[in-house]
Amino acid sequence: MEVPILKQGEYLIATFQAALSDADLENLRRALVHQVVRFRSRGVIVDVTAMDVMDSFASRTLREIAHMIRLRGAETVIVGIQPEVAFAMVQLGLTLEGVATALDLEEGLAYLIEKFKNMD
Amino acid sequence: MARRESSAKDSGTRTNNGKELAPNEAPSELLRELVAHLRQNRTQLREEWVGRISETRLLTAMTKEEIFAEATSVYDSYVEALETETFEALQAYARNLSERIIPRGVETHEVVGIVLLLRDVLARSLFAKYQADFRKLNRILDAYEPAANRIANTVAVGFVQERERVIRQQQEAIRELSTPVLQVRERLLILPIIGVIDPQRARQLTEQLLRGIRTNRAKVVVIDITGVAAMDVTVANHLVQTVEASRLLGATVIVTGLSPEIAQTLVTIGVDLGKMNTVGDLQGGIEQAERLLGYKVMAVAEPR
Numbered sequence: 001m002e003v004p005i006l007k008q009g010e011y012l013i014a015t016f017q018a019a020l021s022d023a024d025l026e027n028l029r030r031a032l033v034h035q036v037v038r039f040r041s042r043g044v045i046v047d048v049t050a051m052d053v054m055d056s057f058a059s060r061t062l063r064e065i066a067h068m069i070r071l072r073g074a075e076t077v078i079v080g081i082q083p084e085v086a087f088a089m090v091q092l093g094l095t096l097e098g099v100a101t102a103l104d105l106e107e108g109l110a111y112l113i114e115k116f117k118n119m120d
Numbered sequence: 121m122a123r124r125e126s127s128a129k130d131s132g133t134r135t136n137n138g139k140e141l142a143p144n145e146a147p148s149e150l151l152r153e154l155v156a157h158l159r160q161n162r163t164q165l166r167e168e169w170v171g172r173i174s175e176t177r178l179l180t181a182m183t184k185e186e187i188f189a190e191a192t193s194v195y196d197s198y199v200e201a202l203e204t205e206t207f208e209a210l211q212a213y214a215r216n217l218s219e220r221i222i223p224r225g226v227e228t229h230e231v232v233g234i235v236l237l238l239r240d241v242l243a244r245s246l247f248a249k250y251q252a253d254f255r256k257l258n259r260i261l262d263a264y265e266p267a268a269n270r271i272a273n274t275v276a277v278g279f280v281q282e283r284e285r286v287i288r289q290q291q292e293a294i295r296e297l298s299t300p301v302l303q304v305r306e307r308l309l310i311l312p313i314i315g316v317i318d319p320q321r322a323r324q325l326t327e328q329l330l331r332g333i334r335t336n337r338a339k340v341v342v343i344d345i346t347g348v349a350a351m352d353v354t355v356a357n358h359l360v361q362t363v364e365a366s367r368l369l370g371a372t373v374i375v376t377g378l379s380p381e382i383a384q385t386l387v388t389i390g391v392d393l394g395k396m397n398t399v400g401d402l403q404g405g406i407e408q409a410e411r412l413l414g415y416k417v418m419a420v421a422e423p424r
Contacts, residue, residue, distance in 0.1 A: 078368075079370070081368045081369060082334075083327065083330035083331050083333075083334055083365075083369065084327075086330055086365040086366075086368040086369055087326060087327060087330060087361075087365050089365070089368060090361040090362075090364045090365045090368070091361065095364045095367075095368075096368060101367060101368050101369070101370050102370035103333070103334065103337055103339075103369055103370040103371070104370075107337070107339075107370050111370075
């Protein structure tokens with residue numbers, strides 16, 4: 001299943017649907033980095049609102065996505081982690097360290113805009 | 121169907137009123153006989169029982185009148201259970217009774233004690249009645265004992281179940297009381313924690329907080345633990361997890377009010393304090409939160 005990636009000005013928004021396979025996650029990582037390069041995006045928002053479970057593979061992939069995008073000079077924000085999922089994640093020690101997080105799409109965009117406002 | 125057995129030992133055994141006994145009286149017949157005896161001697165046996173109760177100093181939380189009233193109900197339920205050989209009514213009565221006496225401070229050992237005393241009082245009266253006929257006494261006891269034991273069991277279990285229900289209810293009430301999540305400014309939540317945190321409460325706290333962050337769209341949370349005396353390693357870990365989980369929802373946590381003991385615990389378990397935002401007291405925590413949120417609080421007039 002392909003994850004839709006939308007362009008919003010200088011930002012890309014990738015919205016997870018529920019239940020992504022490992023292969024889907026790999027494809028997403030490739031696609032996002034590709035698009036960041038193509039559109040010279042400054043930021044990426046990955047919306048995981050529809051995800052009701054986060055395993056270690058998904059968590060690691062998200063960290064890798066953030067890393068690779070940072071190497072392109074862009075910033076990643078993960079948004080929409082549900083309370084139950086967050087609780088389960090920290091119990092498993094999956095803290096998404098080093099990756100910015102925000103409550104939802106609105107907050108994610110506000111975060112990126114603020115970040116780049118300070119940079120300009 | 122009863123079979124007549126001839127036995128060499130059976131040489132003219134007689135009851136008190138001179139009638140010859142059938143060697144194998146059916147158990148239900150015996151039960152009926154003993155129930156009749158217990159009903160007939162109700163007043164006297166009940167009095168004897170109440171006497172024993174005060175002798176052994178049970179139910180001290182209740183007045184003599186109350187004990188007498190309850191004793192009457194218990195006696196009647198007891199005899200009825202013996203008669204019908206069903207225990208549902210007794211169980212319901214036991215729960216009901218427990219509901220009434222638990223708030224009075226009656227303890228488990230007292231309830232078990234009085235039921236066993238009744239069993240003893242009734243057994244003694246059976247010994248007395250059938251003392252001339254050991255065989256019959258044995259048969260009567262064969263019918264009486266299993267039922268009496270089951271009764272004692274039913275009442276004790278009913279009482280304990282009611283106690284456990286009350287305890288669960290109180291625990292729930294305490295938990296709900298003590299973990300309010302309060303919004304004091306836009307995007308700013310305060311979670312004041314007071315009392316003892318056990319792992320279950322810690323878990324409930326975290327869930328409540330995360331839901332509160334989402335509902336109120338909080339960006340900063342101040343968790344105040346001034347009112348927490350001590351924290352073991354498990355709970356300290358829960359606190360760290362709460363901070364991490366909150367971050368995943370885009371909220372920053374400031375922990376305030378750490379006592380020296382708790383600070384020691386956190387250092388001992390190796391919490392990366394660089395990851396945890398801590399401030400001395402609640403006031404300081406709120407001030408920092410406001411700064412993070414871009415508020416500036418100034419006095420514009422003298423206090424009135």
